[in-house]
Amino acid sequence: MTAPAAPQAAAPFDPALPWQKSRSVALRPEPFGALVYHFGNRKLSFLKSKLLVGVVTALAEHPSVDATLVACGVPEAQRPAYVKALADLARSQMITPRESA
């Protein structure tokens, strides 16, 4: 099992930057989406749609959050809601900034 991350403040969320699912986080598929668990801070969260699960998983492959939303086909009208959901996940360190784009 991965060593728990040292307690640290969550990075401010900027959707123009590259992000990824934290390495200490596991996704458990559920009928409605997924359950997210952080082995370090032991926080539990839920991804309430399968599309959001796809977005979180795909973050690592795209240069920014915005680009990920486009690539995953998130309808434009829903993108602000997705950015908000991802900001919440960043606050609980479920997703973390990625060094290189």
Added chain:
Amino acid sequence: MTAVLPAKHERPTGGRLIDQFEYGLDAPICLTWELTYACNLACVHCLSSSGRRDPRELSTAEAERVIDELQRMQVFYVNVGGGEPTVRPDFWHLLDYAIGHDVGVKFSTNGVKLDKARAAQLAATDYVDVQISLGGATAEVNDRVRGAGSFATATRALENLADAGMKDFKVSVVVTRENVSQLDDFKALTDRYGAQLRITRFRPSGRGADVWDQLHPTQTQQRELYAWLLANGEKVLTGDSFFHLSALGESLPGLNLCGAGRVVCLIDPVGDVYACPFAIHENFLAGNVRDEGGFQRVWRSSELFADLRSPQTGGACTKCAHFDACRGGCMAAKFFTGLPLDGPDPECVQGYGETALAARDLEVVTPRSHIDHSHTGPVRGQPTLLGIPSIPSKICDESPLAGVELR
């Protein structure tokens, strides 16, 4: 003739999480695993009627197989209890085994085995949570229900954990009529050890049924508790167990829904899987981890759990204006007080529970679990709540009123 089947409820797409949870999850979020029925104490309100070890208890190898399965199902942590789990000789091995397999452990203990060495070991282990049970913020209130000396044992364990530098350990309190006035004291006691307070609801389960009338908080106390939770909710854990209070107004934080068989279940010491830790009764037995297909098959395919995974559509509560707040309350509390499962909780804060209790048939026999591991002989430091046992009156007693309770 074609039978008309009731329309099967389909899981909605999107919407609130609580509505999703009603249809169940692929694996539990909150799994309780009682490792043994053996216990050095004899608390009057023990939810699992523990005391004596069951000879059919899961072996070490069987317990490891359960952990392997939980890892495969991505059950990220289990709540371990008993009985007193630490009296199992392989307890510390199973703890390490679970952590090594990505299954975190939160365990409840009365503290009997938490000496300085164990406390240091726990402080050095990531991914383990300890909760020490207390029934009162003072020895006087605690020992009446948990037994003489149990307050001293628990506080010694708390001291050992604090001295070892353990972080985030918990003090776990079941709220009763006798300790509800001590909530601030519990908070202060917990703060003193740098621990966190966890309070949960008292249910009429196990031996709790025998003392429920005497120990469950009164309606006035329920309202005081609700006010206290609204004021202090951020700082205490509740296991989301007080959702029946949400019908008083503002919802309490957390999941306001009975999670039995949906997001919660119990594995008991012999591997039986029940819908919830407070429902050790054959009516809520879904299967056994020793059966073919193991725990996963029980969780995903048992008929009982399938039945529990649908929204309640009928019964008196669905017509109540507060139904969305409390969802009818606790299944186990209704069952063990002889109330219908689709009616009000016996502690319904709108008062419907008291009405329902009063309207019970005088002949009603409240269901009892046939699973009882209570000590049969005297136990050191027996709780005094029930008083000293009286000598039973005999038919040959001279008084014509022998055996008649005079009030």
